[in-house]
Amino acid sequence: MENVLEIKNVSKKYAAFQLNDISFKLPKGYIMGLIGINGAGKSTLLKIMMDIVKKDGGDVTIFGKNTKTDMVNIKQDIGFVFDDSHFYDHLTCQQMKQIIAPFYKNWDEGIYQEYIDRFNLPVNKPIKTFSKGMKMQFNICIALSHHAKLILMDEPTAGLDPIVRRELLKLLQEVVMDEEVSVLFSTHVTTDLEKIADYITFIHQGQVLFCKEKDAILEEYFLVKGDDSLLDEENQKAFIGLEKSRVGFQGLSNNREEILFQFGDEVLLEQATLEDIMYFTNQSNKK
Amino acid sequence: MLQLLNKEYHLSKKNYFLLFGLIIAFSGIFAYFHIKDIGEGIYIFSALLAFFIVIIGNMVGQQEEDSIYFLMTLPISRTTLVFTKYVSVLAVGVITWCSTSVVLMVIKQVVWEEIVKNSSMMTGLIWCCSLLMIMLAFVFPVYFAWGFKYVKMLMFIPIVLLSFSSAIAHSKWIEIIYRNAASYSVQTILFIGLIISFVMYAFSFFVSLLVVHKKSY
Numbered sequence: 001m002e003n004v005l006e007i008k009n010v011s012k013k014y015a016a017f018q019l020n021d022i023s024f025k026l027p028k029g030y031i032m033g034l035i036g037i038n039g040a041g042k043s044t045l046l047k048i049m050m051d052i053v054k055k056d057g058g059d060v061t062i063f064g065k066n067t068k069t070d071m072v073n074i075k076q077d078i079g080f081v082f083d084d085s086h087f088y089d090h091l092t093c094q095q096m097k098q099i100i101a102p103f104y105k106n107w108d109e110g111i112y113q114e115y116i117d118r119f120n121l122p123v124n125k126p127i128k129t130f131s132k133g134m135k136m137q138f139n140i141c142i143a144l145s146h147h148a149k150l151i152l153m154d155e156p157t158a159g160l161d162p163i164v165r166r167e168l169l170k171l172l173q174e175v176v177m178d179e180e181v182s183v184l185f186s187t188h189v190t191t192d193l194e195k196i197a198d199y200i201t202f203i204h205q206g207q208v209l210f211c212k213e214k215d216a217i218l219e220e221y222f223l224v225k226g227d228d229s230l231l232d233e234e235n236q237k238a239f240i241g242l243e244k245s246r247v248g249f250q251g252l253s254n255n256r257e258e259i260l261f262q263f264g265d266e267v268l269l270e271q272a273t274l275e276d277i278m279y280f281t282n283q284s285n286k287k
Numbered sequence: 288m289l290q291l292l293n294k295e296y297h298l299s300k301k302n303y304f305l306l307f308g309l310i311i312a313f314s315g316i317f318a319y320f321h322i323k324d325i326g327e328g329i330y331i332f333s334a335l336l337a338f339f340i341v342i343i344g345n346m347v348g349q350q351e352e353d354s355i356y357f358l359m360t361l362p363i364s365r366t367t368l369v370f371t372k373y374v375s376v377l378a379v380g381v382i383t384w385c386s387t388s389v390v391l392m393v394i395k396q397v398v399w400e401e402i403v404k405n406s407s408m409m410t411g412l413i414w415c416c417s418l419l420m421i422m423l424a425f426v427f428p429v430y431f432a433w434g435f436k437y438v439k440m441l442m443f444i445p446i447v448l449l450s451f452s453s454a455i456a457h458s459k460w461i462e463i464i465y466r467n468a469a470s471y472s473v474q475t476i477l478f479i480g481l482i483i484s485f486v487m488y489a490f491s492f493f494v495s496l497l498v499v500h501k502k503s504y
Contacts, residue, residue, distance in 0.1 A: 047503075047504070050359060050360055051359070051365075052356060052359040052360070052503070052504045053503040053504065054501065054502070054503045071364070072362050072363060072364050073362070075360065075361065075362035075363075076362045078360070080360040082356060082357070086353060086354050086355075086356040086357040087354065087357055088298065088350055088354055089350075090350070091297075091298075095297060098293075098297060099293065099294045099297050099298075100361070102289075102290040102293055103290045103361045103362055103363065104362065
């Protein structure tokens with residue numbers, strides 16, 4: 001399978017946190033979700049890919065080219081969407097487009113107009129008068145109007161209302177339909193990814209905890225629910241994270257054999273969501 | 288690079304045309320009332336002001352700093368980003384210089400040869416350009432390294448220096464410079480000043496380039 005993006009042993013150290021030895025690959029034509037709690041390093045990693053943040057070590061290869069030597073050419077085929085608008089917001093969409101379009105060899109005016117019409121964006125109003133959703137939609141218009149082969153999105157759905165969010169997710173699914181476009185999408189709203197992602201990369205405490213197909217992850221991890229009295233020091237080791245309450249315990253595990261051996265049919269096994277995986281992994285590391 | 292110059296043009300044109308329009312309008316009023324003897328100082332000062340409003344407001348302003356993330360996603364190198372900034376400022380400087388000269392020619396009803404011969408006019412404009420380049424040679428590296436907030440702080444330096452202006456003017460160094468400079472013509476001194484300002488501007492470019500290449504945004 002051809003990879004559009006390869007991250008190899010990337011590291012970056014800040015005073016408050018660090019990215020350690022990050023490695024993963026994104027195959028062509030798929031959507032990958034980058035998940036992790038706030039401050040896990042998702043945005044930093046995306047910025048490293050775009051050379052906005054300088055990495056301390058490692059390699060980033062996009063379309064088979066190294067970002068160290070070929071960044072300008074690589075960026076011709078990347079559409080980047082920030083979590084916020086960084087455009088000159090005193091300008092209108094039309095004026096902003098006049099500034100951006102000449103930078104791209106493959107700028108497609110027809111597609112741009114199509115998205116502007118689809119989102120019903122006012123072209124002659126300053127961007128600063130737009131709502132958060134409209135700003136995000138304009139961001140997406142720009143990112144998709146130059147036939148980008150890789151779309152990188154940093155928390156695009158954060159703060160959006162459910163309708164705009166759903167529209168955005170639908171659009172992303174349409175974009176990857178032709179199998180030429182790949183999407184890397186960072187978020188902590190994991191329900192979005194359950195709808196559209198093919199792969200999930202989980203960054204936790206500056207490290208990649210896993211990078212797998214979404215379906216495989218949801219098959220591997222499961223929730224265990226049962227009565228508190230079933231727990232002892234030994235069988236608690238089979239859990240990644242565990243939470244006790246008045247009505248019993250619930251825990252996350254990826255060791256089905258061990259759970260069945262320890263508890264038999266006295267516990268209830270349920271499919272875990274990505275949110276459960278994030279939550280319990282984070283809980284276990286707090287201890 | 289042309290795309291970035293296009294960007295600077297789109298962002299600066301409104302302010303620039305407005306200020307240039309004001310210069311023309313006032314010139315027109317003076318010309319209409321046949322007030323020829325108003326001196327060049329006001330024009331040179333206007334050009335200086337226009338230049339600074341355009342530069343500080345658009346090219347190293349808060350808005351430009353906020354948009355750096357978006358600029359970094361565009362297919363341009365960091366070198367081009369810095370180079371264009373220096374070139375566009377020079378371009379605005381040259382345009383300001385030319386437009387001010389044209390306005391001077393109209394208002395004073397003189398021809399180009401006379402402007403060149405008129406030393407106070409030429410020297411004033413050259414002095415103005417040199418001074419701006421020297422100031423920007425300090426402003427740009429600060430802007431690229433720490434942002435607009437520190438550029439604003441940099442503006443306090445001339446004010447602080449003014450407090451010591453008397454001490455500086457009567458210092459031994461100034462006396463030596465003055466004594467040595469007295470043997471040269473004003474044009475020679477200004478020409479040397481212009482070269483020094485170009486050298487400083489070029490040096491500043493390399494410092495900014497180094498800063499931007501190392502910087503994480």
